[in-house]
């Protein structure tokens with residue numbers, strides 16, 4: 001363990017004095033800047049532009065955005081209040097399509113508010129629920145980390161992609177939670193982080209976050225994954241998730257599917273770590289998951305400088321879907337799911353009801 005007491009696990013979302021404060025993830029690692037968001041439009045823009053990102057963090061920010069908007073409605077009539085709330089819920093939902101945590105959080109708030117008997121009661125309930133969602137997420141991530149530690153051995157190098165870390169959640173993260181929790185227990189993992197083209201969440205965010213908390217992190221480009229698994233004796237791959245279908249098919253950052261195929265080729269386990277808020281029981285398979293496509297400039301330019309011909313045709317999906325059969329286990333706060341996922345997922349959720 002590293003005895004340096006200045007290490008800490010960074011977090012990215014804070015509700016303080018009736019405003020939402022977020023760590024601007026667009027600026028990391030150059031600048032550690034916190035932005036105060038007062039309006040729903042600010043929250044929409046922050047999600048759209050990845051100032052706040054990562055499935056659980058988007059859900060938490062969306063919940064605070066909706067509660068914050070509702071506090072400003074001037075009507076005393078519940079009917080008017082509910083229609084304004086529905087309009088704002090739909091507006092926030094349109095910011096990013098793939099992570100189901102956003103609709104999970106917004107629908108949870110909306111349906112709770114519908115049970116209120118006055119506008120003031122609804123406003124209070126909405127804010128309390130957003131605070132509760134954030135606290136629950138931290139608790140879920142901690143449990144995910146503990147559960148993941150029953151599968152991962154700190155003496156074996158591990159690979160990850162994107163940032164499924166503390167700053168993508170309330171705290172700890174999902175895929176990165178075992179590394180943070182191991183550190184707290186005095187154990188050190190060796191983590192290889194794929195840079196995650198095109199927006200470099202692995203390079204800019206995961207390596208930053210792991211170094212902040214004292215975890216041994218090594219950066220590689222995405223195309224170095226196969227060689228690194230072979231040369232550095234990687235024993236497991238662990239990733240987060242944006243949406244998991246009933247059959248275990250999992251949407252996560254583009255490049256995840258390729259890592260799952262590599263894990264199969266090298267015969268090492270491929271783990272998905274995700275809270276129950278990332279499961280979408282309304283869809284049977286990954287074919288139904290909406291995949292966000294982002295603007296061409298993200299891959300035709302590098303730091304604002306053109307890196308491709310101006311007329312290059314571009315395909316820029318932000319996520320891919322890993323078929324359930326390539327996933328060794330899905331690590332949740334309620335335990336570890338194994339294939340056949342159709343059975344294990346439906347059993348878990350029927351127990352939770």
Ligand SMILES: CSC[C@@H](O)[C@@H](O)C(=O)COP(=O)(O)O
Nearest residue numbers: 053054055162164168240241253
């Ligand atoms: C705990 S975060 C899980 C996922 O949301 C994460 O792996 C991911 O793909 C994030 O994508 P991003 O586009 O940065 O929001």
